[in-house]
Amino acid sequence: xxxxxxxxxxxxxxxxxxxxxxxxxxxSMSQSAASSSLRDxxxxxxxxxFDRVGKRLQLNELGRVLRPKAEALLDRAQAxxxxxxxxxxxxxxxxGATLTIGNYLAVExxxxxxxxxxxxxxxxxxxxxxAIARMVENYELDVGLIxxxxxxxxxxxxxxxxxxLAVFCAPSHPWANKTELSDEDLLEAQWVVREPxxxxxxxxxxxxxxxxxxxxxxxxxxxxxxxxxxxxxxLGIGCxxxxxxxxxxxxxxxVPLSVPQRNFHRRFYIILHKQKYRGPGxxxxxxxxxxxxxx
Amino acid sequence: xxxxxxxxxxxxxxxxxxxxxxxxxxxSMSQSAASSSLRDxxxxxxxxxFDRVGKRLQLNELGRVLRPKAEALLDRAQAxxxxxxxxxxxxxxxxGATLTIGNYLAVExxxxxxxxxxxxxxxxxxxxxxAIARMVENYELDVGLIxxxxxxxxxxxxxxxxxxLAVFCAPSHPWANKTELSDEDLLEAQWVVREPxxxxxxxxxxxxxxxxxxxxxxxxxxxxxxxxxxxxxxLGIGCxxxxxxxxxxxxxxxVPLSVPQRNFHRRFYIILHKQKYRGPGxxxxxxxxxxxxxx
DNA sequence: GGTAGTTAATCAGTTTTACCGATTATTAAG
DNA sequence: CTTAATAATCGGTAAAACTGATTAACTACC
Numbered sequence: 001x002x003x004x005x006x007x008x009x010x011x012x013x014x015x016x017x018x019x020x021x022x023x024x025x026x027x028s029m030s031q032s033a034a035s036s037s038l039r040d041x042x043x044x045x046x047x048x049x050f051d052r053v054g055k056r057l058q059l060n061e062l063g064r065v066l067r068p069k070a071e072a073l074l075d076r077a078q079a080x081x082x083x084x085x086x087x088x089x090x091x092x093x094x095x096g097a098t099l100t101i102g103n104y105l106a107v108e109x110x111x112x113x114x115x116x117x118x119x120x121x122x123x124x125x126x127x128x129x130x131a132i133a134r135m136v137e138n139y140e141l142d143v144g145l146i147x148x149x150x151x152x153x154x155x156x157x158x159x160x161x162x163x164x165l166a167v168f169c170a171p172s173h174p175w176a177n178k179t180e181l182s183d184e185d186l187l188e189a190q191w192v193v194r195e196p197x198x199x200x201x202x203x204x205x206x207x208x209x210x211x212x213x214x215x216x217x218x219x220x221x222x223x224x225x226x227x228x229x230x231x232x233x234x235l236g237i238g239c240x241x242x243x244x245x246x247x248x249x250x251x252x253x254x255v256p257l258s259v260p261q262r263n264f265h266r267r268f269y270i271i272l273h274k275q276k277y278r279g280p281g282x283x284x285x286x287x288x289x290x291x292x293x294x295x
Numbered sequence: 296x297x298x299x300x301x302x303x304x305x306x307x308x309x310x311x312x313x314x315x316x317x318x319x320x321x322x323s324m325s326q327s328a329a330s331s332s333l334r335d336x337x338x339x340x341x342x343x344x345f346d347r348v349g350k351r352l353q354l355n356e357l358g359r360v361l362r363p364k365a366e367a368l369l370d371r372a373q374a375x376x377x378x379x380x381x382x383x384x385x386x387x388x389x390x391g392a393t394l395t396i397g398n399y400l401a402v403e404x405x406x407x408x409x410x411x412x413x414x415x416x417x418x419x420x421x422x423x424x425x426a427i428a429r430m431v432e433n434y435e436l437d438v439g440l441i442x443x444x445x446x447x448x449x450x451x452x453x454x455x456x457x458x459x460l461a462v463f464c465a466p467s468h469p470w471a472n473k474t475e476l477s478d479e480d481l482l483e484a485q486w487v488v489r490e491p492x493x494x495x496x497x498x499x500x501x502x503x504x505x506x507x508x509x510x511x512x513x514x515x516x517x518x519x520x521x522x523x524x525x526x527x528x529x530l531g532i533g534c535x536x537x538x539x540x541x542x543x544x545x546x547x548x549x550v551p552l553s554v555p556q557r558n559f560h561r562r563f564y565i566i567l568h569k570q571k572y573r574g575p576g577x578x579x580x581x582x583x584x585x586x587x588x589x590x
Numbered sequence: 591g592g593t594a595g596t597t598a599a600t601c602a603g604t605t606t607t608a609c610c611g612a613t614t615a616t617t618a619a620g
Numbered sequence: 621c622t623t624a625a626t627a628a629t630c631g632g633t634a635a636a637a638c639t640g641a642t643t644a645a646c647t648a649c650c
Contacts, residue, residue: 001304002376005296006637020598033638035599040636045379051568053449054646055597061437061576064387066378073368073375080368081297083361084340301608315627328609330628335607350617350626596647607636614629620622 005077007041008070010034011049015059015067016138068154068275071139075277090281093122096135097145098199100224101268102126104243106145113288120281129199136271142282144271145289147199158270160289165203165264166245167257169237176255183261186211190218190236192227200224203266204239228254239264300372302336303365305329306344310354310362387416388576391436393443393494395519396563397421399538401440408583415576424494431566437577439566440584442494453565455584460498460559461540462552464532471550478556481506485513485531487522495519498561499534523549534559 013023014034024034042048049063059067082091097106102124110122125132125141129148135141137154150157169175175185186208194201201220205212218236221227224244231238232253248254270289272278278286308318309329319329337344344358354362392401397419405417420427420436424443430436432449445452464470470480481503489496496515500507513531516522519539526533527548543549565584567573 001300001372003379005300009296021596029637030639031598032600032640037637039599047379052598053568054644056646057598061387066375069375069378073371076368076371077296080361080364083364084298084342086340086342086357316625324608325610326627327611327629332608334628347627348617352627591650593650594648597645598643599645600643601641603639603641605636605638607634609634610632612630612632615627617624617626619624 002044003041005074007037008074008077010037011041011063012067012070012074014038014050014057015063018057018059020057068273072275072277075279079277079279090117090120090284091279093120093143093281093285094125094141095122095143095145095285096125096127096132096141098129098132098147099126100147100200100241100244101145103224104241109288109292112292113285116288117284120284122285128197133271136273139273139276142272142276143285146269146271147266148202150269150271152271154274156272156274158272160268160270163266163268164242165200165207165239165266166242166249167237167239167259167264168231168245168249168254169257170232170234171252171255172234173237173255175237175257178257180258180260183211186259186262187214187216190216192219192221192230192236192238193217194224194227194240195220195222198222199266200239200241203264206266207239207262207264297339298336300369302332303369305332306336306358307362307365307369309333309345309352310358313352313354315352387418388438388580389418389420389436390438390440390580391420391422391427391430392440393424393427394421395442395495395536395539396440398519399536404583404587407587408580411583412579415579417580423492425492428566431568437567438580441564441566442561443497445564445566447566449569451567451569453567453581455563455565458561458563459537460495460502460534460561461537461544462532462534462554462559463526463540463544463549464552465527465529466547466550467529468532468550470532470552473552475553475555478506481554481557482509482511485511487514487516487525487531487533488512489519489522489535490515490517493517494561495534495536498559501561502534502557502559 009027010023013026014020017023017026020034020038021031024031027034038049047062048060049066051058051060079091095106095110103126106124106126110124113122114120125135127135129146129150132141132144132146133150133152133155136144137152145160147163167181175181178185181189193204208215216236219227219230221230224240227238227240228245228248230236237257245254245256249256270286272282276282304322305318308321309315312318312321315329315333316326319326322329333344342357343355344361346353346355390401390405398421401419401421405419408417409415420430422430424441424445427436427439427441428445428447428450431439432447440455442458462476470476473480476484488499503510511531514522514525516525519535522533522535523540523543525531532552533549540549540551544551565581567577567581
C-alpha cells in the first residue's frame, strides 16, 4: 500500500477548503505536515491532484476525478472504525431540508428515527433547495430533502412523497363558507404567499398558470408561520403546503378553501451524492423516509 | 483514524493463516512486527480479534464479524491505489469559447470529441475573450478558444486556425450583384456590426483602418444571428466571420460582397494556463483541436 | 508603486512509529 | 524431559510524521 488513510484525509480536506492551512487546522496538524503529506501522496504516484500557482491551490482534473472515490473510501474506513469501536452507533447523520419540509416533517422524522434507533444522531440543516444540493454535492450533508425539481449529474434524485398545497383563509373571512373558488375569485383575492425562489412559491406559480400576472400578491413573506398569522389577521388568503396547515385546520384557526379547477399537487425528493458510500446510517434513514407517515 | 491499512493487512493475513509467523512471511515482515501490529490494532480499540490458546491463534466471534468488512475495505483501498497509479480517466474538461467560436465550431467539436473518446465529458462556457482569459487564468476553465489577440504572462497562447470575415448583404439589396466594393462604397454603406469589445468587431475595426471614423454604423448588435436577420431585413450590410455565414450563403438568404482591397483575415487562438497540470484529457483535446476540420 | 497580510513550500530538528533481531514463555509432541 | 513450534516481548534502529521557523510568491489595500 503506497498511501495512508491520513494522506487521504489531507487530500480531501485540502480539496474541500482548497487551502492547505485551513485543511491542516481542520485536521489538527501543522500546515507543514499537511503540505508534505499531500506532496508525499502526489510523489508516491507521480501525479498532481492540484494546480499550484503561488498561494493558490486549485483541484485539477485528476483531483476532481479521484475525489469522490477517496471520499467513498474514507467514509467506509470511518464506518469500519465505528465497527471496531463496537459502539454500533450509526454515526452522525447530516440531513438537509428545505424550509417547509424542515419545519413540518423533518423534525418529527428526526425524533422518531432517533427513538427507533438507539444511539443514532441526526443533525438537521434547513436551507433552500440550491443550497442543500450544493452541500450534498460537496459532501457536507449526507442526505437532502427538497421540494424543487433538480437535475444534477452527480446526485441521485429519488421521488419521495406527494404533497398538495392548500388555499386557506381566516374563519372570519367572507369566503370561509364558500364551497368553491372560481378563477374569478382567485383574481379578486388578496394573496399572502411565500417569496419567489422558494419551492412552495414555485408550486404556487405553477398551479396559477395563466392567472399569474393578474393576481393581487399583497404580501410575500419568507416564513410559513408568518403567512398563517397574516391570514389569520385577515390580510388576505394564503396558499401553503397542507402539512404546514394541518394543525391550524384542526383547531379551526384557519379554514381550507376548495379550488377544484387548479392542480396544487407536487412532489418531495430525496437527494444523495451518487458516489458517496452509503453506510448503515444512511440506509436506515432512507428506509425511515419511505416508511414514515406523519400521523 | 486510529488504525492503518497495514494493520488491516496484518489482521486479514493472520485471520487467513491463523498463524502470525506465516502471516508475517506472507507480508514480508518479521514475526515480531506482525505481532505488535496486530496487538496495536487490538489495543487501540480495546478489543480482541483472536482467542489465544497457548501457541494457537483462533479468530473469535468479533474477528469473524469484522473480517468481511475489512476485506471489502482493503479491496477498495487497492482499487483506489490502481486509480491513483493508472489515472487513465479523462475527467471533466471545461472549455471556454467566444461567441462566434462557441456557436459555430465548439459545439460540433465537443460532440465529435466525446464520440471519439468514450467516457470523455466536455463542458462549454461561452463568453467574451476577456472573460474566457480570466477564467483560464483562474483555473475555472481548462482550455479557452478565443478570437482576440492576447498577451498574458501566465497563459500559453497557441495559434489555432485561420478565419476570414465576410461582408454581406440581403439578396434584394442593390449591391447584391456588384462585383466589388470600393472604399467609397464602404463609406456610403449602412453597417450592421457586432458591439465594440467583441473579437469580431476588433477584426472589423482593424480591417477598416483609415475609414473607421467615417463609417455609418447604423446598428451594433451583440449576437451574430441578430445581425444576420437585420441584414436580411434590409437594414444595411453586415460583416461577420465566414463560419457564421456559410449556411446562409449556401441557402442564398444572404449574399457575400467582395472587398479585395481590405484584409479581413484573422486568427483563432487556444489559451491554456502555463502552470496547469495538463492531464490526458487536455492533451487529447488539444490534439483534437489541431486535427479538427469542419466539413 | 509600496506595504502589510496570506499562503504554500521548505528546512532543520524532534518525536513517534514501524520494524528487526534476539530472547523468552508457553504449549504440544515425542 | 526434551525438542520443536510459536506468540509475545525487549532493546535498538531506521523511517516517518510532525512541529516551528523561514522563505518566496502572491493579494489587497493604500
